[in-house]
Amino acid sequence: MSDKPESNAYWSANIRIVTWCLVIWAVVSFGFGILLRPLISGIKVGGSDLGFWFAQQGSILVFLAIIFFYAWRMNKLDAEHGVDEQ
Amino acid sequence: MDQFVLNWIFIGASFALYIGIAIWARAGSTSEFYAAGRGVHPVVNGMATGADWMSAASFISMAGLIAFTGYDNSTFLMGWTGGYVLLALMLAPYLRKFGKFTVSEFIGDRFYSPTARMVAVICLIVASTTYVIGQMTGVGVAFGRFLEVDNTTGLLIGACVVFAYAVFGGMKGVTYTQVAQYCVLIVAYTIPAIFISLQLTGNPIPAIGLFGDHAASGEPLLAKLDQIVTELGFAEYTAHHADTLNMVLFTLSLMIGTAGLPHVIMRFFTVPTVSSARWSAGWTLVFIALLYLTAPAVGAMARLNISELMWPNGADSEPVSVEMMETDEKYAWMATWQKTGLLGWEDKNGDGKIAYFNENNAEKVAAMEAAGLGSENELTNFNRDILVLANPEIANLPGWVIALVAAGGLAAALSTAAGLLLAISSAVSHDLLKGQLTPNMSEAGELMSARIAMAVAIAVATYLGLNPPGFAAQTVALAFGLAAASIFPALMMGIFSKRINNKGAVAGMLVGLIVTLVYIFLHKGWFFIPGTNSFDDSDPLLLSIKSTSFGAVGALLNFATAYFVSNATEEPPQEIQDLVESVRVPRGAGAAAADH
Numbered sequence: 088m089s090d091k092p093e094s095n096a097y098w099s100a101n102i103r104i105v106t107w108c109l110v111i112w113a114v115v116s117f118g119f120g121i122l123l124r125p126l127i128s129g130i131k132v133g134g135s136d137l138g139f140w141f142a143q144q145g146s147i148l149v150f151l152a153i154i155f156f157y158a159w160r161m162n163k164l165d166a167e168h169g170v171d172e173q
Numbered sequence: 174m175d176q177f178v179l180n181w182i183f184i185g186a187s188f189a190l191y192i193g194i195a196i197w198a199r200a201g202s203t204s205e206f207y208a209a210g211r212g213v214h215p216v217v218n219g220m221a222t223g224a225d226w227m228s229a230a231s232f233i234s235m236a237g238l239i240a241f242t243g244y245d246n247s248t249f250l251m252g253w254t255g256g257y258v259l260l261a262l263m264l265a266p267y268l269r270k271f272g273k274f275t276v277s278e279f280i281g282d283r284f285y286s287p288t289a290r291m292v293a294v295i296c297l298i299v300a301s302t303t304y305v306i307g308q309m310t311g312v313g314v315a316f317g318r319f320l321e322v323d324n325t326t327g328l329l330i331g332a333c334v335v336f337a338y339a340v341f342g343g344m345k346g347v348t349y350t351q352v353a354q355y356c357v358l359i360v361a362y363t364i365p366a367i368f369i370s371l372q373l374t375g376n377p378i379p380a381i382g383l384f385g386d387h388a389a390s391g392e393p394l395l396a397k398l399d400q401i402v403t404e405l406g407f408a409e410y411t412a413h414h415a416d417t418l419n420m421v422l423f424t425l426s427l428m429i430g431t432a433g434l435p436h437v438i439m440r441f442f443t444v445p446t447v448s449s450a451r452w453s454a455g456w457t458l459v460f461i462a463l464l465y466l467t468a469p470a471v472g473a474m475a476r477l478n479i480s481e482l483m484w485p486n487g488a489d490s491e492p493v494s495v496e497m498m499e500t501d502e503k504y505a506w507m508a509t510w511q512k513t514g515l516l517g518w519e520d521k522n523g524d525g526k527i528a529y530f531n532e533n534n535a536e537k538v539a540a541m542e543a544a545g546l547g548s549e550n551e552l553t554n555f556n557r558d559i560l561v562l563a564n565p566e567i568a569n570l571p572g573w574v575i576a577l578v579a580a581g582g583l584a585a586a587l588s589t590a591a592g593l594l595l596a597i598s599s600a601v602s603h604d605l606l607k608g609q610l611t612p613n614m615s616e617a618g619e620l621m622s623a624r625i626a627m628a629v630a631i632a633v634a635t636y637l638g639l640n641p642p643g644f645a646a647q648t649v650a651l652a653f654g655l656a657a658a659s660i661f662p663a664l665m666m667g668i669f670s671k672r673i674n675n676k677g678a679v680a681g682m683l684v685g686l687i688v689t690l691v692y693i694f695l696h697k698g699w700f701f702i703p704g705t706n707s708f709d710d711s712d713p714l715l716l717s718i719k720s721t722s723f724g725a726v727g728a729l730l731n732f733a734t735a736y737f738v739s740n741a742t743e744e745p746p747q748e749i750q751d752l753v754e755s756v757r758v759p760r761g762a763g764a765a766a767a768d769h
Contacts, residue, residue: 097757097758098757098758101757105262105263108258108262109258109262112255112258116251116255116424116428117421117424117425120247120251120424121413121417121420121421121424122417122421124413132384133383133384133385133386133393133394133395134384134392134393134394134395134396134397134398134399134411135384135393135395135396135411136411139244139247139395139411140384142244142247142250142251143244143247143250143383143469144380144383144384144466144469146250146251146254146255147250147251147254147462147465147466148462148466150254150255150257150258150458150462151455151458151459151462153258153262154257154258154261154262154451154454154455154458155455157261157262157451158261158448158451158452158454158455161266161448161451162448162451165448165758165759165760169760170758170759170760171448171759171760172446172447172448172759172760172761
């Protein structure tokens with residue numbers, strides 16, 4: 088393990104990334120999919136509206152993007168802070 | 174060829190494949206039994222986790238629940254995929270770095286307390302057993318249909334098959350078998366969906382066809398569906414009718430529960446590195462999304478097909494006649510399903526027609542009476558769990574597609590039941606017996622007790638599966654609520670907070686588990702025994718929170734209890750704080766070691 092300040096910087100960078108990812112996670116599912124659906128109902132998607140699409144398709148696609156982004160970003164962060172596995 | 178024979182050729186061939194793989198990769202040591210020697214590539218691991226994850230609830234039950242409710246049941250789709258985000262970002266890499274075999278080992282070590290480990294084992298057994306009940310419900314439906322026997326007999330036969338299958342090998346056998354099962358189940362799910370999407374919309378991708386135009390009428394498919402279901406007096410398919418608070422809490426329960434289920438988390442112990450644990454979660458969701466993006470299309474298209482089948486000349490005309498149902502080949506599937514007791518109809522007013530409509534809608538009932546079609550719905554029983562299995566027959570697809578779906582449904586139920594039984598048996602033999610009660614037990618003794626634990630778990634699940642507390646996916650949702658309320662908060666706080674101590678974690682898990690379990694039992698009957706409930710989910714005890722949604726509340730109570738108790742008591746010792754520090758960085762993740 089590396090020295091204390093370095094590992095603290097690594098951990099707080101990680102927390103920042105996780106927080107932003109979870110904000111997006113919540114906005115597309117609980118937000119667009121459920122609570123904010125009335126606000127975006129003016130945008131029509133094939134016989135229904137954008138909220139319906141997010142609830143049944145969009146949220147899943149965004150979840151995928153979040154996980155792959157996180158894996159890529161964290162591998163980069165590991166290397167930057169010298170805490171990656173060799 | 175006869176459909177019955179064709180079904181058995183497909184089911185038999187797929188089983189021969191799984192058993193062949195299980196023999197080829199038989200577990201030799203305890204380490205292989207639990208974690209497949211950790212040599213599994215992220216893509217392969219993702220595929221196996223996908224099969225493990227997608228159970229009877231996802232394959233057999235979910236599309237049916239969406240079909241008959243519409244938008245409101247999108248919660249299943251978001252909940253069961255969104256949990257992987259939590260798992261990938263908050264648990265998987267850290268638990269892999271920690272490098273032990275089971276979830277309760279992490280909790281025992283992090284909270285430096287054998288009591289914490291015991292409590293975790295109990296939480297895990299309660300959640301997994303509830304989950305197996307849901308699987309057995311699905312197994313009963315599938316075996317009942319394909320052996321053409323009633324549901325109960327199907328369930329008993331299914332239980333014997335699951336038991337024989339799960340005892341065969343441990344994780345290693347299971348991992349490669351599950352790769353094969355994933356392939357079978359995804360092909361079985363998507364092929365009929367592609368056919369049906371082509372028939373209805375001309376688009377070969379069901380997820381796109383769902384938002385495309387209905388070929389026969391030229392209108393958007395969803396608009397056409399909304400129109401026909403409202404004509405039959407049902408609620409509009411795409412509209413939001415359910416209570417919003419309940420929808421949010423239910424989705425959240427499924428998400429947190431996904432990240433707290435031991436048989437899924439265990440999967441991330443079997444990848445070689447921390448970095449591959451992160452990728453593995455992504456690959457798992459790719460393989461799961463293939464089914465989950467298709468499921469809403471399957472549901473919507475089946476609902477449209479069924480409505481049109483029952484009203485062949487449109488909802489404003491005459492319903493299907495009894496004579497047509499008995500003679501026309503398009504309706505032959507209904508007679509075969511009737512034998513299972515899961516589908517039923519009755520010409521109540523003796524007019525020679527079967528009228529399907531919403532008999533709870535006064536306006537529609539009045540209109541039906543005026544048209545001389547009687548005031549009662551005559552499609553008396555349509556079990557939600559049969560929809561996916563009956564789907565290729567409803568759409569009049571060739572016999573081999575029907576047989577393929579049979580094999581796929583069984584693959585889904587079996588793979589998950591086996592994974593869960595493995596989690597239960599390792600909890601009992603590895604954590605409870607070897608870890609606590611009889612530490613000197615031999616490897617042979619450990620394997621033996623693991624198998625006995627499996628047998629007991631399956632017996633309990635089969636007994637309760639005879640009178641399940643809901644459709645397969647609803648029972649499974651209860652298991653997620655329990656996992657959400659007990660395991661996930663302890664794991665997450667164990668990684669993200671150094672301040673949570675042994676007392677806080679134990680108190681949190683106990684409060685979360687007990688409050689959630691009692692809330693569920695109050696609504697679903699004590700120990701799921703029918704008739705012993707004091708409340709009903711249609712009028713729940715607390716606000717509008719149904720027992721299936723309560724897991725999120727339980728999780729919140731768990732977090733709050735752990736926080737306050739920990740802050741009122743002493744800090745964890747320095748070596749535990751160092752352990753948390755080391756779990757947080759990937760460097761130094763070696764091969765994991767067992768506790769002996």
